[in-house]
Amino acid sequence: MQDTAGIGDFRAGLRGQLIEPKDQGYDEARALYNGMIDKHPRMIARCADVADVINAVNFGRDNDLLIAIRGGGHNGPGLGSCDDGLVIDLSPMKGVRVDPANRTVRVGPGCTQGDVDHATHAFGLAVPAGIVGTTGIAGLTLGGGTGYLTRKHGLTIDSLIEADVVLADGRFVTASADQNEDLFWALRGGGGNFGVVTSFLFRAHPASMIYGGPILWDIKHARQVMQWYREFLPKAPLDMGIFVGLKTVLSAEPFPKEIWGRKIVALIGAWNGPAADGEKAFAPIRKELPPAILDWVGPMPFPALQGMFDPFFPKGLQWYWKGAYVKELPDKAIDVHLEYAMEAPSEMSLMHLYPIDGAVHRVGKDETAWSCRNGTWSMVIAAIDPDPAKANALKRWGRSYWDAASPYTAGGGYVNFMMGDEGDARLKATYGGNFDRLTKIKRKYDPENLFRVNQNIKP
Ligand SMILES: Cc1cc2nc3c(=O)[nH]c(=O)nc-3n(C[C@H](O)[C@H](O)[C@H](O)COP(=O)(O)OP(=O)(O)OC[C@H]3O[C@@H](n4cnc5c(N)ncnc54)[C@H](O)[C@@H]3O)c2cc1C
Numbered sequence: 001m002q003d004t005a006g007i008g009d010f011r012a013g014l015r016g017q018l019i020e021p022k023d024q025g026y027d028e029a030r031a032l033y034n035g036m037i038d039k040h041p042r043m044i045a046r047c048a049d050v051a052d053v054i055n056a057v058n059f060g061r062d063n064d065l066l067i068a069i070r071g072g073g074h075n076g077p078g079l080g081s082c083d084d085g086l087v088i089d090l091s092p093m094k095g096v097r098v099d100p101a102n103r104t105v106r107v108g109p110g111c112t113q114g115d116v117d118h119a120t121h122a123f124g125l126a127v128p129a130g131i132v133g134t135t136g137i138a139g140l141t142l143g144g145g146t147g148y149l150t151r152k153h154g155l156t157i158d159s160l161i162e163a164d165v166v167l168a169d170g171r172f173v174t175a176s177a178d179q180n181e182d183l184f185w186a187l188r189g190g191g192g193n194f195g196v197v198t199s200f201l202f203r204a205h206p207a208s209m210i211y212g213g214p215i216l217w218d219i220k221h222a223r224q225v226m227q228w229y230r231e232f233l234p235k236a237p238l239d240m241g242i243f244v245g246l247k248t249v250l251s252a253e254p255f256p257k258e259i260w261g262r263k264i265v266a267l268i269g270a271w272n273g274p275a276a277d278g279e280k281a282f283a284p285i286r287k288e289l290p291p292a293i294l295d296w297v298g299p300m301p302f303p304a305l306q307g308m309f310d311p312f313f314p315k316g317l318q319w320y321w322k323g324a325y326v327k328e329l330p331d332k333a334i335d336v337h338l339e340y341a342m343e344a345p346s347e348m349s350l351m352h353l354y355p356i357d358g359a360v361h362r363v364g365k366d367e368t369a370w371s372c373r374n375g376t377w378s379m380v381i382a383a384i385d386p387d388p389a390k391a392n393a394l395k396r397w398g399r400s401y402w403d404a405a406s407p408y409t410a411g412g413g414y415v416n417f418m419m420g421d422e423g424d425a426r427l428k429a430t431y432g433g434n435f436d437r438l439t440k441i442k443r444k445y446d447p448e449n450l451f452r453v454n455q456n457i458k459p
Helices: 007-013 026-030 050-062 113-121 137-143 181-187 219-235 275-288 302-306 331-342 358-362 388-408 424-445
Strands: 017-019 043-046 067-070 086-089 096-099 104-107 160-166 172-176 196-203 209-218 240-248 263-271 298-301 318-326 350-355 377-385
Touching (some): 050 160, 096 113, 113 137, 137 196, 160 181, 209 219, 209 302, 219 331, 240 331, 298 302, 318 388, 331 350, 331 388
Parallel strands (some): 043 086
Antiparallel strands (some): 104 196, 160 172, 209 263, 318 377, 350 377
8 A cells, every 4th residue: 555645634624534444434434335346445535515525636636546436335336436545435415405496406416316306305306317216316317317207307417407526636617508518518428537526406307196116927928028018118108117127026025925036027117197197007008918916006105116126125235237228129139038037046136128218319319428319228137136155146147148138239338237347349339429529528627537436438
């Protein structure tokens, strides 16, 4: 480990906390959501405010420390931390301020999606984001952000109005449609490459009681359900956000014991609006498909759906992720999915296809850094289990499933579903025609690549 000058001054100057390996609470502070990743940073700066972030960036840069930025710490490959470097941990910066008159929400970078849902729900509003409440809003947004409201309101970045950013040289800037427009463009999909975002301003949309939840069928109906769903989706009203998944019923409450461990195909979704309209929207599913083994779709507050899966996926499980964009779902692709569903290495392992149609397509490919505006789904393959001894089996299944599915994918994938360094070629495929522009913007705002613990766009 190198010597770091002025660490005492740095510590004293922080309004938040500096945690080093010798400090109590270090192991807890460095723990990531993905238990497969075990990183040992040299220090963790738990920032209380923007001043702390500026100090941390300056300190890290001046001492040649590797810097990782941490929002919710949910990232698959653990890019919210690093070995032997400085973690700028934003988790204490949690404020959410809803402006109901203008339907906007100011969000601190330490918020989880659940924090935002909780605050906005009181006003009958929501920011489109993901499907698990514990996910950090910062990393999710900077990568794109897909969830139940995506078909109607677009990606999370499509509701981003402005962001405050601390740059590599320690300057503080605001990026929006009329200030630092190039940076604003790059932040919308380009990940944490350009600086530390210290505040997000989002447009919020009406969402209060929804009609939604999961419907499950035995895997023997998976082909029929997937074929039906691929025809249904383009015709489905945009107020209906619905994804398909291949999974196993967890052997746990509240699932009925008689279906524990059963392989299944699931449609999980929500109608954003009154229950009577939702029932009509879900009627074809109930009428045209075989009887489900479990149908939990009903009226509930939007945050209840958003947090529905949180208890099943606590922090510390082993996760191995693979992702890709998908345009079509031919029968041959369904064959691959069924083959791998039958070989899943654990009950928790899954494959989901999240829709990226509707409002996502109304934004041009080059209007934001996120470029797969003509895709139909963002596919995730997630191999998950509590047991570290299963890590290799999870990786093997995830990799070989992804290889087998690749001929049916669009090239490139969602940066938030990548596992570690998938190489420049993959990032180029992901950003397509936007890659060169991203590189130029990186060169302008972070020429020394200070922020490189991410899906890295090299300057
Ligand atoms: C259980 C689970 C469910 C998920 N569901 C969804 C989903 O429904 N939809 C979806 O789109 N994604 C989903 N994701 C993926 C999620 O978007 C990524 O894991 C994302 O990276 C999480 O962000 P974070 O802030 O929690 O992560 P971190 O690990 O804290 O950070 C992730 C990356 O973002 C950078 N970063 C974080 N905060 C900042 C900041 N303030 N400024 C600059 N850079 C920053 C970090 O440097 C790092 O590179 C899910 C992930 C999990 C584990």
